[in-house]
Structure formats: structure tokens, C-alpha cells
Amino acid sequence: MLSDWAIKQLEKITYDYLHLNCQEGTCYGILAIIGWIIFVVASFFIPNQFFMFWGNYIALIGATLFILIGLVLLVDFAHTWSETCIEKWEESDDNKWKYLLIGSTLAMLLTSIILTGIMYNFFAGSGCGLNQFFITFNLILCIIVIFLCITPVVQEANPRSGLSQASMVTIYCTYIILSAIANEPDDNMCNPLTRSRGTRTTTIVLGTILTFLAIAYSTSRAATQTSALDDDDDGHDDEKNGVAYNYGAFHFIFAVASMYVAMLLTNWNNINTTGSEELVIIGQSIVAVWVKVVSSWICLLLYTWTLIGPVLMPERFEVI
Template structure:
């Protein structure tokens, strides 16, 4: 094809990945535009969302083929936009995960009728914190074995500080959210730190395990497939979790309402297509990852680290935001009362 350049090189490697991603993005954008207004189960667009698979399969094939006729310059522009879309996908995924953690914590809160739940909650809290601490020790031993590994030492130490901050805020008398949600969140940010360190280039000198060989053994391949599966599950779980992103809590649900926002579902998958592309090219539009590798490179590592910091920040804000709003309301009421008192004879 003319758009693929000499010997088709512009349809392979990073540009090839971006073309496939653009095709997926086009398909899910079409689905978003055709379902975003759906509100009730009896509407025709509800049937379109849940059926007509033959028609949608044809639309998918056309959408996947179109980008291979687009000029490379347009695909490069899409790649720049995809970086932003992938970042938005990460933020949506973070909010969804944090909302689930908070819900799980509320489920296990102690009361007189649920002492078994409370005991299990204490056990799980202890387990998650033990896992988090062991994870920090493992990261120091594996990725920062020498004092010269200053960057890795900073990443791991800052993760430990975030872990302590989350615990302190959760146990504060005004917040009082217990240790379960903070323990789960601590384990999650330790996991994100590990992912960031794993994403460092193969020639990184501060790893005790040599990853420079790039052998495609069965463990590497299974790890690759598990990573893909985990991202798919994350896209599904975030897509059907539209209630976590409502700005108003006063919406009354009726029996004939759709179970989740179809438009938001397809929006998440369109952003997920961008995220997939960034993982396969390691967020670098000019280079491709090694065979059977995913999300490897300094740019990928920094994206993971920033994602970890955002996760901790969003979680802490969700803990303290009710207190901030309450203090603001009390301050406004006090100001009104002082004004009334000043004008009273």
C-alpha cells in the first residue's frame, strides 16, 4: 500500500501497532457515539449495544483496515494523542480500584452483628501490611543492592513514605477509616513500584537479575499473556463502574434504567486501545519493544512511577475530602451567623 511506504516498513513495528490501535479506537468511538444517549432498557440503542454482533463485526473489520490507508503523519499524530488517552485510562482505572478498596473496607467495618466480618477484616489488614513490608524489603534487595542505585533507592524509599502516610491518615481520629483499606492500598502502590522497576531497560545496572538476555522462555511468555489478560479485565471492570465517576449522588435509579453507562463503557475501551498501544511500544513512538516484552523502557518506568504517586494522592484525597468539605461548610455557617449577629440590634 502507498501509505505503508517503501517495502511496507511504515506498517510494521511502532507504526504498525499504532495503526491497529487506531482501528480499535475508531470502532469503540463509533460504539460510544451510538450508545452514549441510551438511558432505558426499552430503547432501541440498548438492543444495538447488546446485539447485532454480525454487523458490529463487519464495522470492526472496516475500522481495523482503514488506518492502513492513512498517511504515516496522521498515524504519528494519533500516537501523540494516544499518550494522553492512555494516561486518562490509567487515571480512570485508579479511581475505579480505589472505589472498590473503599467499598470493601466499608463491607468489613465492625458492628455488633458482624463480629466475624470484623475479625476477618483485622486478619486481612495484618496480611496486607505484612505483604507490603515484605515487598519493600524485596525491592531494596533486588533493585537497590548498592548505594550507587540512587534512583531506585529514591523510588523505593518514597513508596515506603507513601505507605506510612496512608496508614497515618487512615488512623487519624477525624478520618478513622481503619487499616483494611489502607493495607490494600499500600500493597497496591508497592505493586506499582515493582512494576515501575521491572519496566526499567534491560541494561539497567541496579538489578540483581540480568534481564538483558531477553530469552523467550515459557515463563516470559506466560507473564506476557497474564499482563494482557489483566489489562482486559481492568478495562471491563472500569467500563462497567460508571457509578464511581458520577458528580452527583442525588440521581434516582429506576427499574428500567440500564445497568451501567454504555457510552462510558465504550469510552473506556477506546482509551484502553490507546493504552494497549503505549504498552506495546513502551510509550516511545520511535522504538518498539523486544519480542515477548511489554512496557519496558525508561519512559514506561516513569509512567508507572507517576501512576503510583497519583494513586496514593487520589486515595489520600478521598480520605480527607469529606473533612475538608465539612470544615468549609462549618466555616460558611459561622460566617453567616457572625453576619447575622452583627446586624442584629
């Protein structure tokens, strides 16, 4: 049972993110800690066959779910960012919100063009047909969504849709394609980054940092903003009971995120034997390349649906 002092210290450590209103004799945190230790120790006695099955099927499915959740959150954030800037501008009549929205949109579109040029220059040489396809197909899809978001029929169904959301989705998908081809195996001499050890080491370190920062952001956002994924009212008021998040959704998001990390560290179950002096390369396999590329396509597809959905089914997308 946690004492009042222990509860206050826990709240202080989390900057009051966890606010516990436990009645006397109802906080049994020590039991949870003991249970966790038991499970950790028990995991060492689980047969290897279980972990093989878990990694090949369960963790693979969970990692895929985490990617899909992250893509949904990205599209949602793109719309939220634009709508927030517009609302702030309309409410305060402060032009800084207008300049922020326009400036960020132009910056993201310009960056997307620069990244595309870099990919064509360094990764799309002669004999690199697959890379050329990835880059060109992504460019075509991005151009389609940019023009689609400003068409009159889409603007009529959703007046707040515009270049801001499209630019955010475009730069993200362009970055994903760049990340995919920059970390692919250099079997066809199409990845110059793997030929220089210094560049390779820098790429691995930066790629690892960016990967885990993205995981941390996606996990925290998804776990604490479950209303975007679950609008059902189960009759249980978590906020009234001193909880700032939904327990089930919070732990589910972290569970699938841990599966995603496991897939990254094992190169999506693509095991290669290397020398002990080699760095562990996260995400450098043909499987990881296709996972990233398909993820970018799904992201563009989801955003496209948010544009054409209100046109095709206006009654389902009516803003209340």
C-alpha cells in the same frame, strides 16, 4: 436485522449480560457488523502520518486517562471493600467478616513489607540511587497514609476510614514500584532480572499476563460501574430499556483501554530495534518506569485526599 433466535443466542453467549428488548424490526445488528468491516478495511488506506500523530498525542492522552480512571477505581474499591465487610459484620453479627477484614489487612501490610525488603535487597545496590529513591519515597508515603488514616481528626470526620483501605492502597503502590524497577533497562546494572535469560523470560510472560488481567478488570469494572464517575441524571433510563450499562461510558472506557494497550506494546513510543529471536518486552523502558512510578504517587495522593478532604471541606463530603 437480527432475528429473535439471533438475539437469544447473543444473550446466551454473554450470560444475559446483554439483555435486548428489541421491538420487531428495530434490531439492525447486521448493519453494525457491515459498518465495522468497512472501518477495518478503510484503516489500511489511512496515511502513516495519521497514525504517527495518533500514537504521539491522542493515544498517549487516552492511555493517561485510563491510568487515572484505574487509580480512582482502586481507591473507590479500597473504601468499598472495608465498608462492605463492616456492614456485613454489623448486620449479621457474624465474626467471619471481622476476621476476614482483619486478616486481609494484616496480610496486605505484611506483604508490602516483604516486597519492600525484596526491592532493597535485589534492586537497591551500590550505584542504584534512582531505585533507592523510588523505594524509600514510596515507603515514606505509605507510612504517612497508614498513620494518617488512624489519626483522631480523620477518624472523627470519617469513622469508617482505617487500616484496611490503607493496606490495600499500600500493597498496590508497592507492587507498582516493584513492577517499575523490575522492568527498567539494566543500564546501571541495577536490575538482576535482565541478566538471566530464564528469569527474564519468566518475568516477561508473568508481567504480560498480570498487565492484561489488570486491564481486563479495570475496563470491565469502570465500564459497568459508571455511577462512580458520573452521577448526573440525563433522564434516560438505560435499565428500563434493557441495557445493563451506559453506552457512552462503556465504549469510552474500552477506547482509552485500547490506547493504553497500544502504548504498552510500543513501549510508550520508545522504539528499539532488536534481533528476531528476542521476545517482545512489554513495558521495559525508562518511560514506562516513570509512568508506573508517577501512577503510584498519584494513587497515594488520591487516597490521601479522601482522608483529609472530609476534614478540610466537611460540607462537600457529608454522607447523605
